[in-house]
Amino acid sequence: MAKKIKLGLLGCGTVGTGVLKVLQENYHDIRAKIGNDIEVSKVLVRNLNKKRDFNGDVVLTDNIDDILNDESIDIVVELLGGIHPAREYMLKAMENGKHVVTANKDVLAQFGKDMFDAAEKHDVDFMFEASVAGGIPIITPLKQCLTANKITELIGIVNGTTNYMLTKMTEQGMDYDTALARAQAKGYAEADPTADVAGLDAARKAAILSSIAFNTRVSLEDVKVEGITNITPEDITYAKELGYIIKLLAIAKHTEDGIDVRVHPTFIDKDHPLASVRNVFNAIFIHGNAVGDTMFYGKGAGERPTASAVLADIIDVARDMGKDRFGKIRCTCYEEKQLCPPDKVLSGYYIRLLVEDKPGVLGAIATAFGESNVSLYSVIQKRRVGEFSEIVAITHNVNNNQIEDLKVRLNNLDVVHEISNIIRVVMSQEA
Amino acid sequence: MAKKIKLGLLGCGTVGTGVLKVLQENYHDIRAKIGNDIEVSKVLVRNLNKKRDFNGDVVLTDNIDDILNDESIDIVVELLGGIHPAREYMLKAMENGKHVVTANKDVLAQFGKDMFDAAEKHDVDFMFEASVAGGIPIITPLKQCLTANKITELIGIVNGTTNYMLTKMTEQGMDYDTALARAQAKGYAEADPTADVAGLDAARKAAILSSIAFNTRVSLEDVKVEGITNITPEDITYAKELGYIIKLLAIAKHTEDGIDVRVHPTFIDKDHPLASVRNVFNAIFIHGNAVGDTMFYGKGAGERPTASAVLADIIDVARDMGKDRFGKIRCTCYEEKQLCPPDKVLSGYYIRLLVEDKPGVLGAIATAFGESNVSLYSVIQKRRVGEFSEIVAITHNVNNNQIEDLKVRLNNLDVVHEISNIIRVVMSQEA
Numbered sequence: 001m002a003k004k005i006k007l008g009l010l011g012c013g014t015v016g017t018g019v020l021k022v023l024q025e026n027y028h029d030i031r032a033k034i035g036n037d038i039e040v041s042k043v044l045v046r047n048l049n050k051k052r053d054f055n056g057d058v059v060l061t062d063n064i065d066d067i068l069n070d071e072s073i074d075i076v077v078e079l080l081g082g083i084h085p086a087r088e089y090m091l092k093a094m095e096n097g098k099h100v101v102t103a104n105k106d107v108l109a110q111f112g113k114d115m116f117d118a119a120e121k122h123d124v125d126f127m128f129e130a131s132v133a134g135g136i137p138i139i140t141p142l143k144q145c146l147t148a149n150k151i152t153e154l155i156g157i158v159n160g161t162t163n164y165m166l167t168k169m170t171e172q173g174m175d176y177d178t179a180l181a182r183a184q185a186k187g188y189a190e191a192d193p194t195a196d197v198a199g200l201d202a203a204r205k206a207a208i209l210s211s212i213a214f215n216t217r218v219s220l221e222d223v224k225v226e227g228i229t230n231i232t233p234e235d236i237t238y239a240k241e242l243g244y245i246i247k248l249l250a251i252a253k254h255t256e257d258g259i260d261v262r263v264h265p266t267f268i269d270k271d272h273p274l275a276s277v278r279n280v281f282n283a284i285f286i287h288g289n290a291v292g293d294t295m296f297y298g299k300g301a302g303e304r305p306t307a308s309a310v311l312a313d314i315i316d317v318a319r320d321m322g323k324d325r326f327g328k329i330r331c332t333c334y335e336e337k338q339l340c341p342p343d344k345v346l347s348g349y350y351i352r353l354l355v356e357d358k359p360g361v362l363g364a365i366a367t368a369f370g371e372s373n374v375s376l377y378s379v380i381q382k383r384r385v386g387e388f389s390e391i392v393a394i395t396h397n398v399n400n401n402q403i404e405d406l407k408v409r410l411n412n413l414d415v416v417h418e419i420s421n422i423i424r425v426v427m428s429q430e431a
Numbered sequence: 432m433a434k435k436i437k438l439g440l441l442g443c444g445t446v447g448t449g450v451l452k453v454l455q456e457n458y459h460d461i462r463a464k465i466g467n468d469i470e471v472s473k474v475l476v477r478n479l480n481k482k483r484d485f486n487g488d489v490v491l492t493d494n495i496d497d498i499l500n501d502e503s504i505d506i507v508v509e510l511l512g513g514i515h516p517a518r519e520y521m522l523k524a525m526e527n528g529k530h531v532v533t534a535n536k537d538v539l540a541q542f543g544k545d546m547f548d549a550a551e552k553h554d555v556d557f558m559f560e561a562s563v564a565g566g567i568p569i570i571t572p573l574k575q576c577l578t579a580n581k582i583t584e585l586i587g588i589v590n591g592t593t594n595y596m597l598t599k600m601t602e603q604g605m606d607y608d609t610a611l612a613r614a615q616a617k618g619y620a621e622a623d624p625t626a627d628v629a630g631l632d633a634a635r636k637a638a639i640l641s642s643i644a645f646n647t648r649v650s651l652e653d654v655k656v657e658g659i660t661n662i663t664p665e666d667i668t669y670a671k672e673l674g675y676i677i678k679l680l681a682i683a684k685h686t687e688d689g690i691d692v693r694v695h696p697t698f699i700d701k702d703h704p705l706a707s708v709r710n711v712f713n714a715i716f717i718h719g720n721a722v723g724d725t726m727f728y729g730k731g732a733g734e735r736p737t738a739s740a741v742l743a744d745i746i747d748v749a750r751d752m753g754k755d756r757f758g759k760i761r762c763t764c765y766e767e768k769q770l771c772p773p774d775k776v777l778s779g780y781y782i783r784l785l786v787e788d789k790p791g792v793l794g795a796i797a798t799a800f801g802e803s804n805v806s807l808y809s810v811i812q813k814r815r816v817g818e819f820s821e822i823v824a825i826t827h828n829v830n831n832n833q834i835e836d837l838k839v840r841l842n843n844l845d846v847v848h849e850i851s852n853i854i855r856v857v858m859s860q861e862a
Contacts, residue, residue, distance in 0.1 A: 022721045026581055029646065032765045033578055129576065135722045137576030144575075145560065145568030147464055148742030150457055215460065273728060276707055290453045290739035291566045294729035297704060298722060308721035311579030325756040334463045 004037040005318050008067035008098075010044045010089055011079035012052060012060075015103055015130070018307030019077065020054045030311070034318040042067050044080075068092050075317055077310060078102040087111055094118040094126065099321075101313040103130035103306055109204035109220040112211060116331035125320055125327060127313035132205045133158055133282045135298035135305030137312070142212045142286075143329050149288025151213040155426070156250040158205040160280035160300040161189045161196040162228050166246055166265075167278045169236050176231060188280055198227035199248060199263040206250035209284070210261045214254045216337035218261055226264035235352065235421055238392050239267050242350075242378065245275045246423065258340035267350050267394075267425040346397040348377065348425035353410065354388040354417040361415045365391065368413060372406035374398050377427075388417050397427055435468040436749050439498035439529075441475045441520055442510035443483065443491075446534055446561070449738030450508065451485045461742070465749040473498050499523050506748055508741060509533040518542055525549040525557065530752075532744040534561035534737055540635035540651040543642060547762035556751055556758060558744035563636045564589055564713045566729035566736030568743070573643045573717075574760050580719025582644040585683040586857070589636040591711035591731040592620045592627035593659050593679040597696075598709045600667050601676060607662060619711055629658035630679060630694040637681035640715070641692045645685045647768035649692055657695035666783065666852055669823050670698050673781075673809065676706045677854065689771035698781050698825075698856040777828040779808065779856035784841065785819040785848040792846045796822065799844060803837035805829045808858075819848050825856055 009016050020040060023030065031037060042059045044067055052058075067073060068089065076093035078100060080086040087107045090100050095118070102108075107115065108131050119126035129139045133156070142151075157163050164186070165179040174182065180197070183189035195201045203223040210218040228248050239246045244267035252261045268275050273295045277283040282300030287293055299305040320328070355361050362381065369376055377394040384390070403422070410416050440447050451471060454461065462468060473490045475498055483489075498504060499520065507524040509531060511517040518538045521531050526549070533539075538546065539562050550557035560570045564587070573582075588594050595617070596610035605613065611628070614620035626632045634654040641649040659679050670677045675698035683692045699706050704726045708714040713731030718724055730736040751759070786792050793812065800807055806827045814821040834853070841847050 018721075022579060025720070026579060029581060030579060032646070033763065135725060137572045137725070140576050141568045141572060144747060145571050145743050146739065147746050148453060148457060148461060148739050150460060215463070273707070276704070288739060289456070290449075290735045290742070292730050292733075292736055294566060294568075294727075296725075296727060298725035302723075304721045305723055308577065308579050308719060311721070312576050315578050316575055319759050323756055323759060325754055328750050328754060328759075332464065 004039060005034070005075065005321060006039060006041040006073045007075050007077055007314065008042050008044070008070065008073040009040055009077045009079060010064070010067065010086070011081070012043050012045045013079065014303045015306045015310065016043065016079045017053050018303035019079070019310050020056060020058065022304060022307045022311055024056050030315060034315055035322055036318060038318060041073055042070065064089060068096055073098060074321060075099045075101060075314060077314065078104055079310070080104070082106055083110065090115065091118050094122045094124050097122060097124060099125040099317045101127045101310060101317065103134070103310055104128070105131040105201070105204040105208060109207040112208070113217055113331070113333070119327065120330055123327060125317045127316060129313050130306050130309035132208050133284065133298065133300045134302065134309045135300060136282055136284060136296045137309070138209065138284050138296050139212060141296065142209070143332060146286065146288050146291060146294070149290045150254070151286060151288050152254050153287040154209055154213050154252040154284065155274060156205070156209065156284040157247055157274055157277050157282050158250050158284065158300060159196055159202040159248060160282060161193065162202070162248040163277065163282070164188050164280045166228065166231070166248065169231070169233065170240070170245060173233065175233050176229065197229055199225040202248060202250050202263045206252055206261050206263055209250070210252035210259065211333055213252060213286070214259055214337060215332055216259060216335050217333045218259060222261060222339055224262040224264070228265050230421060231265055232421065235423060238350070238352065241380070242267070242394060243270055244268060244425065245270050247274060249274070249426070251426070253340070255340055255344065257344035258338040260340035260345050265423050267423055269426070272426070342400045344399065346399055348397055348427040349395045349403055350423045350425050351393045351395070352420040353391045354385055354420055355391055356415045356417065357384065357387065357389040358415070361389070362391070364413055364415055365410070368409040369393070369406060372402050372409055374402050374406050394425055435470060436465070436506065436752060437470060437472040437504045438506050438508055438745065439473050439475070439501065439504040440471055440508045440510060441495070441498065441517070442512070443474050443476045444510065445734045446737045446741065447474065447510045448484050449734035450510070450741050451487060451489065453735060453738045453742055455487050461746060465746055466753055467749060469749060472504055473501065495520060499527055504529060505752060506530045506532060506745060508745065509535055510741070511535070513537055514541065521546065522549050525553045525555050528553060528555060530556040530748045532558045532741060532748060534565070534741055535559070536562040536635040536639060540638040543639070544648055544762070544764070550758065551761055554758060556748045558748060560744050561737050561740035563639050564715065564729065564731045565733065565740045566731060567713055567715060567727045568740070569640065569715050569727055570643065572727065573640070574763060577717065577719055577722060577725070580721045581685070582717060582719050583685050584718040585640055585644050585715065586705060587636070587640065587681040587715040588678055588705055588708050588713050589681050589715065589731060590627055590633040590679060591713060592624065593633070594708065594713070595619050595711050597659065597662070597677055597679065600662065600664065601671070604664065606664050607660065628660055630656040633679060633681050633694045637683055637692050637694055640681070641683035641690065642764055644683060644717070645690055645768060646763055647690060647766050648764045649690060653692060653770055655693040655695070659696050661852060662696055663852065666854060669781070669783065672811070673698070673825060674701050675699060675856065676701050678705060680705070680857070682857070684771070686771055686775065688775035689769040691771035691776050696854050698854055700857070703857070773831045775830065777830055779828055779858040780826045780834055781854045781856050782824045782826070783851040784822045785816055785851055786822055787846045787848065788815065788818065788820040789846070792820070793822070795844055795846055796841070799840040800824070800837060803833050803840055805833050805837050828858055
């Protein structure tokens with residue numbers, strides 16, 4: 001136990017700086033918990049001369065081999081993000097016998113299996129708690145604490161940017177563009193916000209979480225994705241009126257028909273525990289066949305919450321090192337389960353229509369719903385928009401085919417001016 | 432890895448039955464996760480002839496030595512509850528080289544150190560996730576996932592019975608006795624509900640959680656306890672009117688002046704994440720210096736949620752057995768921290784008074800507050816009760832001595848008919 005544990009950090013941006021700061025601040029306790037000294041021995045940076053927001057002694061290098069080939073380094077902490085070169089660096093590190101801790105959701109969501117295979121082959125630890133919702137312990141709770149359960153449903157708010165925007169739209173009546181500008185001004189959204197607002201970031205996290213929850217490999221391409229760009233103030237207003245809140249949800253279900261993983265804006269009952277998750281906070285709601293409903297809540301990103309997760313993994317590996325035994329829990333995808341066929345994926349839907357304002361219109365529309373076998377949960381007709389009337393319908397659970405059929409029928413009706421929006425609804429019996 | 436893992440269960444009540452059922456239902460997956468066969472080899476029961484709510488093959492015994500002396504049994508699962516003889520059985524099991532998994536909060540809260548010492552001495556695992564809030568993973572998240580943090584605050588709703596009663600009192604206007612009768616009818620409260628309503632059950636859990644969160648041994652006798660028996664419909668009504676909800680909270684703080692752990696009914700801001708935790712659900716809110724605010728939510732008790740936690744620990748130990756390495760994380764109380772002196776324990780207070788209805792009374796009362804150096808956050812005077820007026824005050828944060836001094840001053844005032852109730856308030860800046 002006498003040997004000091006040495007870390008090599010790849011990247012010194014927001015998260016890397018957080019790791020250095022929190023390790024320094026909490027060093028006394030972290031040392032006590034590990035039972036050993038620990039230090040960041042080298043940090044890979046792009047620019048050696050850039051001023052850093054950290055007041056400690058750290059050796060910087062711009063040469064990856066200084067870290068990968070340094071035999072004294074025990075743990076490589078990958079914080080570069082993106083696929084290349086992060087993936088290659090991690091594989092090489094494991095090949096060289098180093099444990100790897102990463103916050104990289106991109107690599108996990110697309111190449112998770114390669115990483116686990118390498119960890120197995122080289123008998124090292126591979127840890128990634130920070131890859132999903134930094135401030136929420138969720139990977140370890142799924143792999144350990146809830147592992148006696150069959151997880152049948154996981155619903156997450158896993159993107160802080162879009163949750164912030166939807167909160168502003170809901171609580172302050174902002175439109176999409178204003179909410180986006182506010183998120184950018186606050187530093188919550190990138191100059192190019194596509195990955196967040198189009199749901200891609202959430203989809204990566206959905207793939208990672210569902211792989212662990214369902215014990216089968218779910219990759220990014222298995223996740224159906226829809227972003228929040230089409231959400232209007234009208235939709236927000238109708239949602240409130242009907243007793244719902246609109247959230248961008250990652251929904252993963254393990255059904256008898258297969259695995260169903262999707263990310264899309266969703267009407268969720270205002271009394272659901274997820275409905276009160278505001279601003280940049282994230283939360284993950286899980287239903288297991290033993291535990292019932294549970295929820296994990298916290299910050300999804302940021303310097304210090306993400307550092308908390310990265311350091312938890314580092315401490316976990318360091319504790320393994322003290323006992324010289326690794327890989328207690330490796331890849332848990334021990335089965336290959338099928339994806340759910342589209343006609344078995346059920347959801348309620350909110351449908352907003354502009355229709356002609358004349359007698360018999362509601363009847364014609366109701367008939368179209370009936371012919372598509374889509375049963376209505378509630379309908380409201382209220383607002384006039386120019387010469388048209390607006391009708392809003394909430395359906396019971398139906399499948400994709402039924403909704404596609406309904407769209408065709410509605411578009412074929414002369415009295416329907418436009419289908420303004422269609423948004424899925426988590427029916428209360430579902431959640 | 433070929434040897435089948437054998438369990439000995441002590442007790443076959445609600446939780447024991449849950450463990451047998453969930454292990455049977457989810458056997459395929461649990462086996463895959465462990466990488467080994469596992470079976471319940473013997474179950475200790477008081478009455479061999481009692482009909483059991485479980486359809487599997489299990490060997491029952493009423494002789495503890497059949498389990499403690501059976502060399503083929505690897506893990507003893509203690510589900511008897513209470514101190515005696517559970518404590519002695521667990522110590523003996525460890526002495527005989529068996530790992531121990533327990534749901535026993537009584538033993539943990541009073542004799543935790545003895546248990547960890549025995550585990551260390553005999554190099555076995557000692558696990559107790561189910562001892563606090565069965566359906567909420569919290570021991571492992573604290574020991575592993577949040578371990579890089581200095582935890583400064585932990586606030587929990589950790590008793591389902593009282594949370595159910597307070598929910599009914601708040602949402603349906605029931606009085607205390609009606610709510611208790613309802614809880615008893617539902618099976619949420621015992622015939623003798625003292626341990627729940629007097630806050631003792633919550634205090635045990637507070638001791639366990641704060642020991643882990645603050646890395647110092649906190650025992651039951653270190654926890655200040657007050658139950659919900661004095662909460663009246665009037666208090667519930669005032670709380671709502673002032674924007675609060677009354678919850679029985681376990682509050683643990685790590686301050687510069689020491690460790691402060693207490694259980695008492697509390698006014699909590701209606702927008703606090705804990706305020707929306709209803710009925711028998713529990714939740715634990717944690718603030719760490721890296722992670723910020725996080726919350727863990729789920730069912731606190733019951734056959735299957737508790738079985739989920741017990742089985743998680745069993746699987747954890749079984750995974751260790753596969754690698755023949757135990758005790759990765761043992762006792763984490765590596766320091767001895769002082770309790771916070773009473774004059775440093777700060778809280779806001781709600782104070783409800785009956786006073787004479789005549790000019791100058793409010794002035795006299797305000798003067799008493801001023802002389803005790805208790806500053807007022809808000810005051811309402813509204814209701815007449817017989818010949819008296821009711822005054823409700825919310826104070827800023829003050830210490831115990833100030834409140835005791837204020838009580839004496841108020842009781843000495845002729846115009847004060849009675850101090851009807853005093854309840855602590857979690858001020859919003861605190862939470």
